[in-house]
Amino acid sequence: MLKIFNSLTKKKEYFKPIISNKVGMYVCGVTTYDFCHIGHGRTFIIFDVIARYLRYCGYQLKYVRNITDIDDKIINASYQRKECINIFTNRMIKYMNQDFKLLNILSPDVEPKVTEYITVIIDMIAELLKLHHAYISQDGNVIFSVKSDINYGMLSKQSLSFLQFSDKIKKINTIKKNTLDFVLWKTSKNNEPYWNSPWGRGRPGWHIECSAISRSILGNTFDIHGGGADLLFPHHENERSQSMCVNQRIYANYWIHAGLVNINNKKMSKSSDNFYILRDILKNYDSEILRYYFLSTHYRHPLYFSEENLKKSSCSLIRLYRALQNTNFSDRIIYNSIFELEFKKAMDDDFNTPMVFSIFLKLANRINILKKEKNTMQINKFASILKSLGEKLGLLLHNPSDFLKNISNYTDKQIQEIEKLLEIRNIARKFKKWTTADNIRNYLLSLGVVIEDNQNETIWYDKKQS
Secondary structure, three states: OOEEEEOOOOEEEEOOOOEOOEEEEEEOOOEOOOOOEHHHHHHHHHHHHHHHHHHHOOOEEEEEEOEEOOOHHHHHHHHHOOOOHHHHHHHHHHHHHHHHHHOOOOOOOEOOEHHHOHHHHHHHHHHHHHOOOEEEOOOOOEEEOHHHOOOOOOOOOOOHHHHHHHHHHHOOOOOOOOOOOEEEEEEOOOOOOOEOOOOOOEEEOHHHHHHHHHHHHHOOOEEEEEEEHHHHHHHHHHHHHHHHHHHOOOOEEEEEEEOOEEEOOEEOEOOOOEOOEHHHHHHHOOHHHHHHHHHOOOOOOOEEEOHHHHHHHHHHHHHHHHHHOOOOOOOOOOOOOHHHHHHHHHHHEOOOHHHHHHHHHHHHHHHHHHHHHOOHHHHHHHHHHHHHHHHOOOOOOOOHHHHHHHOOOOOHHHHHHHHHHHHHHHHHHHOOOHHHHHHHHHHHHHOOEEEEEOOOOEEEEEHHHO
16 A cells, blocks of 8 residues: 655555545646756656656546746746747746656646636735735735634744744844745836736735645645645645645645755755756756656655766666667566566555666566577566556656667667677678678677677667666
8 A cells, every 4th residue: 555755644555545546636837037047957857756656556637737937036037048938948848848748747637827816816815815924015015924824833843933033133124024934915016017916016925836836726725736845845844834724724735845955965956057958968968868767766865966876877777778679579568477466565665666666677587597598478477567567657658679770879870880790790691701791790798788689689788788
């Protein structure tokens, strides 16, 4: 039975959906003011795998991932580029979709834009004002009152008194009643995008958007809320607080947070110029290698990003594809094997993908042993199992030979020359001209090309992939 680490209780809990066999999951999506970075890639691959596994377990999943298409950063970025904000955000969304498609991240069931839910957001703010959980400040902004929620800080495990003390140290000048209070509706300045509301022209604050959208689509209470660990406080704390105040019931039953990406032992941060744009990495690495790498560390742990670690993941994925090469896995039959039981046991333990990868490598080793024994039936059986289980995580989707060639260090022209030499060599072997065949093999080996003669074909790969 599936167990999930719940950030709210700080422990693993058996997963029990509100409605049997149906799951509602909301994940905080991208703010479209720039290209996606590798932190986005990791987070949304993780939740893509979680969504895939929930469906594999038989749940009817409704997966909602919002798009923030209005906020201060977006406005500033569009002004800097002298571009209409709608054109700018649509372009950023297009780039996001391109990156996610390359990473084989499936689209969520619902992908709402904040600007499409302004009326719903205004209605929720009005409810919070009516219930005295919010107030209108001197500058016309609508502000949530943190002191009105006695349970504030429960998600992030911080006491209100400690947070207030910390804020006093910062000596922030504010017209809010409490420096911890946060904006629900922000008055727009001249020449800024705005929507009409009972409190004047303005736009929604960041935290209220997720509360209003999730309630509109999934209801007052739903099963899983997810996002990156950087959102735990203040975003998710504030979101949970305002939702429970207005709904007067539990907001989300399980909170899942993906660990942060560290570069040079420091948290990745755009403000510190310590980050990588996702599409820049995808220029140098196959997207499936990147997906494998992001899943090679447990989702709750920090990911220490480095070229060396990427290359290690590349080697591991190559081992799996080499095991699948020259096998017949077309039927994708699982055969109710021990490997599927191990796969499910690992995934049921809080989506333990590193353990799953160790199972994949066991399968690859089994296939390689069977190849030496030339046990074709068993080879194909275990290849089918490996291929099928890999696909459940969005991996091993390529033809093995094509994948291994595509990630080699050779240009298209060099690949054509290699394959032409192999064609000549195969003709030489057919007419038993072994000296010619051996000379071509040795020449290719000097170039770093390893060849293997199988019953039906000759395959080759870059020696650096070994």
